[in-house]
Amino acid sequence: MNETLVDARGKRCPAPIIALAQASRELPPGTYVVLLSDDPGADTDVPAWCRLKGVDYLGTRAVDDGAGTGYVVRLPQ
Amino acid sequence: MSRRRSEWDSVSGMPLCEPARQALLAAIDAGWADPARLYREGRQARLLLDAARESLAASIGCRADEIRFTPSSAAARQQALLGLVSSRAGLGPVVTSAIEHSSILLAAESTGLPRVDIGVDSAGRVDLPAMLAAGVNAAAVALQAANGEVGTLQPVREAGEALSAHGVPLACDASALAGHGAIPAGWSTLAVAPETFGGPRGVGILAVRTGARWRSPESAEDTAWVPLAASAAIAMETALQRNLQHGERLRAIIGRIRHAATSTIEDVYAAGDPIGRLPHVLTLTCMYVDGETLVRELDAQGFAVTSGSACVSDSLRPSHVLAAMGVLTHGNIRIGLPWDVADEEVDRFLALLPRIVSQARGRLGA
16 A cells, blocks of 8 residues: 655644645645644544544554554545 | 723632622621520621521522531542542442543542442533443442533433433532522532632531531531621522523623634534533634633733643643543633623634734744
8 A cells, every 4th residue: 555654743733734734735636645643632633633624534554664653534536 | 091800700600799798798797606605796607607598508509407518629529529439438330521621520539439430522522421330330420510611500400300210419519500500409418619700718518418428527617707608698599590691692792702713713622512502601722722821812912811732731731631531621711701791702713813823823933
């Protein structure tokens, strides 16, 4: 699966969501994006942003190197 | 010339309204004595305290002997729940809505008993079937009358009636609703916060239904400094009148702000039920900005509002209310309008907000 990583670790809200929004504007439709964030607000804000923007939220995954969570989304086709 | 400030955080607290201020000052002179004493000055204080009870009971819709005073509204909220739990320990879990005031969630946690948190829908209304399913076997259930962050009214009457058929008591935190709307039936205990309707801080009102199995915590006295009790009672009477006069106007203003902010600024959302809500409360969430910046910029322009965003809270965790609703938690501001809000203030706020939001977004590179 082709994924684009957006690493927003170390950034506090709303920076991770801003990074995700920027990626969604720049990347091709249908791209899988994994946002890496260690901000506590991301747990709620990523799914909420996805719902508001019509982006598929595909859940979380563990991060291999260090703290934080990977939030997996798929941009609209 | 300094412009009048717009104090739009009435949910946290309001200035003492004039009748309550006068009642406080008069009672400081007439009601300083210990109301338990038998001499004239004590009896006089007792009369003032009893009059405060009667007045509050009439305002709330209960009996005077069901009214207790606590050292603070926070204590009233906690005792409303803990007093039920401690007299029914071993009878099941403590059930709470996920959007109760954090002090109530902490109190529930402190019991050490099993906990069940009941979720809410995206408008912030509790899942009533789930609450009743868990509640029928509970030691006690906590359900607020209305949420102080988003304003959504909760189905207290329905919950209380259903739970009472199973002998399960309901602790109702009315600290956001009391003084701004009719208090629903169905509660076994009720907590009221005078500072949220023009009364004093330093006193809380706790109503305990006759027949409710409620135990007072150790060292909790059912008394308050008489002047505070007298002042709180007058504040409640005044609030009920002001509600009749101004409630619909406030409701319409909140509706106006809701509509204008969400339709004139991109990516701004209103949280909470647009209809079943408190008349004077609104939370707006502005995507791609942080709440602290919004609060500071509005403060610089004369508007005192608060925010439940993570950057503003001590714990760096976002508002548990917004998180439970599954809505955006960053970039939010909460407005609590005072009764005397002027149309010009609202005009000015609506003219300012788009600029503040777009400047904040620009600084963040959004």
